[in-house]
Amino acid sequence: MVRRLTVLYHSDFKEHDPGQVKHPEAPRRLDIALKSVMDVASSTPGNRVSVVGAPRGSLEVFKRVHDIVYVERVKLILRTRRFEWLDRDTYVSRGTLESLRRLAGASQKAVTLALRGVSSFILGRPPSHHAGVSGRAMGAPSMGFCLFNATALVARVLSDHGRVAVIDFDVHHGNGTQEIFYSNPGILHIDIHVDPSVSYPGTGYPEDVGEGEGAGTKVNIVTPHMAGDDIYRNALRLVEAILDSWKPDYIVVSAGFDAYRGDNEMVLMNVGTRFYYTIGRMLSTKAKAVVSVLEGGYGSGLERALKAYIAGITGLKDWPWDPTSQSSNTAWRTYRMYRRLTIASILKHRKISLPKRIARIAKALGPRVKVKRRKRRFRRYIF
Ligand SMILES: [Zn+2]
DSSP states (O other): OOOOEEEEEOGGGGOSOOTTSOOSSOTHHHHHHHHHHHHHHHHSGGGOEEEEEOOOOOGGGGGGTSOHHHHHHHHHHHHTOSOEESSSSOEEOTTHHHHHHHHHHHHHHHHHHHHTTOEEEEOOSSOOTTOBTTBSOTTOSSOTTOSSOHHHHHHHHHTTTSOEEEEEOSSSOOHHHHHHTTTOTTEEEEEEEEOTTTSTTOOOOTTOOOOGGGTTSEEEEEEOTTOBHHHHHHHHHHHHHHHHHHOOSEEEEEEOOTTBTTSOSSSOOBBOHHHHHHHHHHHHTSSSEEEEEEOOOOSHIIIIIHHHHHHHHTTOOOOOOOOOOOOOHHHHHHHHHHHHHHHHHHHHHTSSOOOHHHHHHHHTTOSOOOOOOOOOOOOOOOO
């Protein structure tokens, strides 16, 4: 299936800038990402990929997903227009206000396009998915470079117009998005991420399924460290089965490319381009429109995985693959244990039905498996 993709970008997204401070979430990420987009655009026939300027919007729109007091506090800090740490890894800078205004505008534009059946990719900064209702989400130690959640905003607005699924394949758990929709039964959230017992933000266990009316609409798929294509493509089969049950009109993607092999030093994973192509291609067939929002990805993930994802979304064939990676037996053991718990949690709440071949996996659970949750101590932060 051939799809057109509108990439929403503006140079103001680079105004959020740590300057002299060495930080992985820096403007150069967008230079790499934009080059990747241009490379794919030039190799796609019939202008399938077009880059359009992200319009300027108002920060007020973020009050649809964040606490009003939180939005006002951030606005107050941004007005000082100076570099400041909000916690041990999240900063604001002189130009952050400009970047966030474009993020608000791009989110609104993405919604307008989606309602017309056009898929888009918000190529912006700062990232979104760790920003919860009032900043730090679900007891995380920090806001993980994020200030306002554009992914959640797009999903929230689109849910007024149809069924929405949020898919998050950034290597870290999308704790902010999950917190925002935790009791919302109208938004399905599937999050594939690395084992929370060994990585930031330390949330996203299979039993975390939402609460109240929303229980059973949040799905956490956990992968082990150094997981390769084989595990990720297995996880994709589960994602596809869940989407077939949910039947979304719109899909909003937290598109992070930090699980790509060698992308960064924060989390070591071994996923290749084939996964990113396959998930892009699969998602493009499951809804009227797919809105992707750039989350993580710091080096090779933005160079190679992003390209493969766009090739998949637009239905481009014959993409050059990396050699497929195999996960170790230990990694498979950990993955299988978590996968059973995920499937058992889905079946328990009956909001999603699964084909028998997948449902059977949960039956092999045997005695209750106890997953060790990491205990953490918090320092004092602004939020
Ligand atoms: Zn990440």
